Amino acid sequence: MKLSESEDLGYIGMNETIQKKATFLFSPLPLVEEPKDKDEKPKATDLIEFILKQRAGSTSSAPTYKLKVSRFCEGTVSEWISFRKAIAELWKQNGLTNAQDKIANICTILRGDSLTGFEERIQELTTSVDDTGETVTMEITDETVEDGLNAVAHMVFPFRALENQKQWMRGRMKKPKELSIRKYVAAVGRLNNSLPVFPNGKESDKITPGEILEILEWSIPESWRTKFDLDGYVPTDFTKERFMTECEAIERNEPKIHHKTTNSTLSGKTVTHKKSHGVKFRSATQKSDTASKF
16 A cells, blocks of 8 residues: 555654765874873873883892883873883783782772773672672682773773774875884884784784785885886895885985975075066157266
């Protein structure tokens, strides 16, 4: 039976078009870290100072150094990566292997909702109720600590951050003009080493050295790859060091671009063009001087 014009099927927004999903792929962790404001000094309460051994596994009387770590409270992705690197250095240099000690370090640094999320996840993993209704406490392991950190990471990172980061590196990443090839390669290495601390990230999520070299090749300017082709050089057949050496040779010999100006210059001074530089001719009917000098 055909419906009249005034009738509908009862679905809300049935006549509305479905919005297309944005195809823009972004990088949760940027290639170039944003410079910090030199004039902005952190508060004393925002920093924690730890004493670390210079040589891991040495005695208590061995030389030490200080490590300052910023407290973390719902910060950015870059700040979370810095926090993970700091606690990894702390545990390695001081030989911390006990899970309880690691949790104590983490709780000292985290603040706000980040601390709440971590503590709640640890409690969920270490306590349970048996059939009699009594609370049972389970052993805390390194996996428990990692799971708690992963819960905080989900609060910091955007949805599917690990997949987006790797896809961006493979398909969208390009070498910035202001970075030399060695600084660019180092920045890519920093991104790759950070992948295991993404939500649900593992050491196996890091991109292999061979694929990294392929990514580097296709992220440099096209004119550089043309030079490689003319020379018969295939980057993936050689080492990363050879790749950087070849790129540096191109960098050193790239022509410098000078922007031309509309005004011509002479001896560093700008010449102003007037309407006429010619000699004005006297009129033929112009009277001669009344007095002549001999």
